[in-house]
Amino acid sequence: MNFGFPMRLQYMISGGDFNNAGAAASSLKKILKQLSIDSELVRKIVVALYEAEVNVVAHAYSGLINIELDHEKILIVIQDEGPGIPDIDKAMEAGFSTASEEVRSMGFGAGMGLPNIKKNTSTLSVESEVGKGTKLEMIIYLNT
Amino acid sequence: MTISQLVELLGLEVVCGQERIDEEVEFAFASDLMSDVLTLDKSGVLLITGLANPQAVRTSEIADVTAIIIARGKTITQEMSDLAEEGNMILLTSKLSVFKIAGELYSAGIKAIY
Numbered sequence: 001m002n003f004g005f006p007m008r009l010q011y012m013i014s015g016g017d018f019n020n021a022g023a024a025a026s027s028l029k030k031i032l033k034q035l036s037i038d039s040e041l042v043r044k045i046v047v048a049l050y051e052a053e054v055n056v057v058a059h060a061y062s063g064l065i066n067i068e069l070d071h072e073k074i075l076i077v078i079q080d081e082g083p084g085i086p087d088i089d090k091a092m093e094a095g096f097s098t099a100s101e102e103v104r105s106m107g108f109g110a111g112m113g114l115p116n117i118k119k120n121t122s123t124l125s126v127e128s129e130v131g132k133g134t135k136l137e138m139i140i141y142l143n144t
Numbered sequence: 145m146t147i148s149q150l151v152e153l154l155g156l157e158v159v160c161g162q163e164r165i166d167e168e169v170e171f172a173f174a175s176d177l178m179s180d181v182l183t184l185d186k187s188g189v190l191l192i193t194g195l196a197n198p199q200a201v202r203t204s205e206i207a208d209v210t211a212i213i214i215a216r217g218k219t220i221t222q223e224m225s226d227l228a229e230e231g232n233m234i235l236l237t238s239k240l241s242v243f244k245i246a247g248e249l250y251s252a253g254i255k256a257i258y
């Protein structure tokens with residue numbers, strides 16, 4: 001396959017649709033592997049995206065993912081419509097979770113996602129408006 | 145140890161990934177918590193879990209888990225095996241408990257990550 005740079009990708013996420021949570025991360029993983037990007041780096045990128053995707057499915061109503069890849073970095077923006085996060089500092093703390101029983105029964109809801117996104121990215125910014133939605137912007141540099 | 149050796153040792157059933165069973169695994173992790181699996185610093189591990197759902201398969205694919213053993217004879221749904229096929233995963237099942245599987249593999253020399 002041939003890819004032009006910068007490469008742009010877009011995916012949609014539906015809230016509550018757990019069986020498709022991860023479809024974007026899985027698709028991106030296949031693309032990054034074809035581009036021969038280092039597998040440990042690919043793992044960090046797709047883990048961060050997957051955590052964000054699962055958060056939209058678990059906590060919001062719908063979301064849009066925009067990805068831009070160039071030779072030096074990958075930029076991932078996840079914008080959702082949802083309840084928003086009232087206290088972002090608190091949400092970033094390991095162990096803080098408001099996940100429902102349904103989410104927990106599926107193996108999630110330990111309050112580890114946002115800290116894990118932080119761990120796997122070079123930069124992470126979280127903006128949120130209560131009653132509107134949340135926007136995550138993450139960058140991972142490719143030359144580590 | 146190769147996947148095929150551990151299939152033999154524990155009498156596992158290979159649901160998906162028959163073509164990859166000559167691959168080696170050195171480390172294993174046991175958890176029903178996918179949030180936890182996503183924080184592993186290692187790729188290529190074996191996951192032992194009691195969680196039989198599509199999320200366990202998807203999470204393993206994303207976290208670069210080499211093979212999954214679903215414990216206690218739980219039913220593997222079509223959705224799970226489809227996801228495993230699509231992600232080129234090795235999906236195994238066992239009648240044994242997570243504790244028993246982990247104990248046997250530890251004795252056989254499979255290492256813990258933490």
Ligand SMILES: Nc1ncnc2c1ncn2[C@@H]1O[C@H](COP(=O)(O)OP(=O)(O)OP(=O)(O)O)[C@@H](O)[C@H]1O
Nearest residue numbers: 055059091097098099108109110111112113114179
């Ligand atoms: N997109 C979002 N919209 C609304 N709230 C969110 C969103 N993402 C995270 N949150 C809030 O922040 C909390 C912490 O998120 P985090 O991803 O760290 O943990 P979790 O999703 O609850 O559990 P885990 O990620 O371990 O499965 C969530 O429980 C939720 O209250």
Ligand SMILES: [Mg+2]
Nearest residue numbers: 051055113114
């Ligand atoms: Mg989360």
